Amino acid sequence: MTNDKSQIFSPVYVPECLNLLERFPNAKMLAGGTDLLVRLKDKINQPDIIDISHIEEMKGISASNDKIKIGALVTFSEIIESELVAENAGVLVQAAEMIGSPQIRNRGTIGGNIANASPAGDSIPPLFVLEAEIEIAGMNYSRTIPIKDFFKGPGKSILTDGEIITAVIIPKMKNWEGAFVRLGQRKALAISKVSLALLLKIKDDKIEEARIALGAVAPTVIRAEKTERCLVGKKFDNDTLLEAKKIICEEVSPISDIRSIAEYRKEMCGVLLEEAFEQLK
Numbered sequence: 001m002t003n004d005k006s007q008i009f010s011p012v013y014v015p016e017c018l019n020l021l022e023r024f025p026n027a028k029m030l031a032g033g034t035d036l037l038v039r040l041k042d043k044i045n046q047p048d049i050i051d052i053s054h055i056e057e058m059k060g061i062s063a064s065n066d067k068i069k070i071g072a073l074v075t076f077s078e079i080i081e082s083e084l085v086a087e088n089a090g091v092l093v094q095a096a097e098m099i100g101s102p103q104i105r106n107r108g109t110i111g112g113n114i115a116n117a118s119p120a121g122d123s124i125p126p127l128f129v130l131e132a133e134i135e136i137a138g139m140n141y142s143r144t145i146p147i148k149d150f151f152k153g154p155g156k157s158i159l160t161d162g163e164i165i166t167a168v169i170i171p172k173m174k175n176w177e178g179a180f181v182r183l184g185q186r187k188a189l190a191i192s193k194v195s196l197a198l199l200l201k202i203k204d205d206k207i208e209e210a211r212i213a214l215g216a217v218a219p220t221v222i223r224a225e226k227t228e229r230c231l232v233g234k235k236f237d238n239d240t241l242l243e244a245k246k247i248i249c250e251e252v253s254p255i256s257d258i259r260s261i262a263e264y265r266k267e268m269c270g271v272l273l274e275e276a277f278e279q280l281k
């Protein structure tokens with residue numbers, strides 16, 4: 001993969017990695033490699049690689065009183081197997097189950113999915129509705145950013161040179177019900193054309209709180225705030241769904257690209273909302 005001149009480093013601590021990033025500013029970080037290696041495959045001049053996959057402090061899932069912390073190197077297979085995530089953030093497990101293939105889920109990490117900053121990244125709509133925070137380390141500091149402020153556009157985030165994502169922090173979401181649904185060219189191994197994460201707090205058949213995030217309909221994942229507002233206080237029934245479907249299709253203004261045309265994406269937002277509602281019934 002590397003040319004004669006390129007080097008591979010394997011730091012085992014975050015500060016060691018930050019040091020390498022400072023010394024080799026053009027080096028690329030490699031976690032599971034499922035995005036990066038595809039991008040580098042045909043490049044003649046290969047960059048230096050900082051293989052971060054051996055940094056123990058970025059692995060594992062832990063819990064405190066009201067939050068769970070998922071290390072940036074946690075793979076989608078580990079998310080699927082985690083009872084802690086299933087109990088507190090089931091919508092993320094649903095998304096992880098739909099990613100790629102077993103091989104991709106065994107190697108692909110949540111940190112890599114976020115750093116990649118694709119509006120079609122499947123872990124991102126669930127993280128938006130969960131109102132997750134991204135933990136970032138830089139030389140001699142760390143900072144935590146709400147996920148809604150992390151992305152700047154396709155492939156662009158607020159991550160600066162010399163920074164690394166170390167973990168994702170998610171508030172425990174008991175008493176909420178969630179669903180993640182997506183539409184791709186095929187059921188497996190296809191990038192989402194449109195995706196939707198829904199979280200509802202329902203009491204006595206009434207929607208008390210609602211969160212909806214949409215993937216692949218804008219330069220970054222977005223919250224469907226008008227639709228959320230329309231749901232709050234309403235009965236969890238078909239009339240409410242019909243009203244919400246209309247609003248969500250009006251609320252988005254997607255683009256046409258090689259995967260889909262704008263009008264289809266708009267319509268599919270309503271269809272996916274209906275699918276997500278069905279899952280919660």
Ligand SMILES: Cc1cc2nc3c(=O)[nH]c(=O)nc-3n(C[C@H](O)[C@H](O)[C@H](O)COP(=O)(O)OP(=O)(O)OC[C@H]3O[C@@H](n4cnc5c(N)ncnc54)[C@H](O)[C@@H]3O)c2cc1C
Pocket residue numbers: 028029030031032033034035036037038072073098099100101104107108109110111112113114115116120121122123163164165166189190191192
């Ligand atoms: C066949 C195939 C199918 C796929 N299917 C899906 C799918 O269904 N849904 C989906 O969302 N994605 C899919 N992907 C994309 C990919 O698997 C995911 O985005 C995965 O989460 C990337 O994680 P990784 O650890 O492999 O990242 P890597 O490839 O190692 O890294 C990706 C980028 O993120 C940077 N990076 C990685 N970790 C960090 C970190 N901790 N801090 C800062 N920067 C970091 C790297 O430098 C690189 O630029 C697919 C990819 C393939 C090849």
